[in-house]
Amino acid sequence: MESFLSKLHDITTFIFDVDGVLTDGSVFVNESGEQTRAFNIKDGYAIQLAVKCGYQVCAISGSRSKSAVYRLNSLGVTDVYMGTHTKAERFKIYLEEKITHASNVLYMGDDIPDLAPMKLAGLPVCPADAVEEIKAVSQYISTYPGGKGCARDVIEKVLKVQGKWMSEQAYSW
Structure with a gap:
């Protein structure tokens, strides 16, 4: 844990997967076929606070959820990449665009599509209910599951x- 805590000093950027990290992975489908998620x-409080404190916050997801984009934008997150099937490539492009080094990035993922970008990030972390392959590459496993406080956990620690x-x-509005 001490090594993990020492790495928090260098974090300037948070990158999150959406489904299974910022949500619990449940997808609700109504009669018209619209899919929604619970955040x-x-x-959300921790994410908007990180933005206000000057951290770069980004979401990279394979899903195409309009409601997720709306939720993240309402928290001040403007770098939201949905429908991304090659997350490592999007990760690299994002770092180039933001002139950020991978060692300054905390990436939180929960499933196989997050494996490649997590291997690139300076600090790969995951929720308590991540799949075993993701836990194996994570330097910290939150005690909270996806969509239930894991993002707050890591942001608060940083x-x-x-x-x-x-x-x-942080509180001057």
């Missing part, structure tokens, strides 16, 4: 280590 309010949690900067 955790505590995860902000605390960097002295930005409960700081005046």
Whole structure:
């Protein structure tokens, strides 16, 4: 855990998968075929706080959920890449565009499509209910499952280590 905590000092960027990380992976389908997802309010609070504190926050997902884009945009996340089937390639392009080094990225994924970008990230992490292959490459496994506080868990840890949690900067609106 000490090695994990020391790496939090260098994090400037959070990249999250959506389904299974920012949601619990459930997809609700109504009579007209529209798919919706449930997002955790505590995860949302931490995400918008990270944005306000100047962190880069990005979502990369294979899904094409319009509701997920709407939710993330409402939290201040403008870098939302949906329908991405080659996440490692999108990861590399994002780093080039943002002039960010992989060692400064915390990437949270939960399933096989996240494996390649997690191997590129400086700090790969996952929710408690991630698949075994993802847990094997993760440097931290949250005690919270996907969609139930895992994003809040890692964001809060980074902000605390960097002295930005409960700081005046974070709460001056």
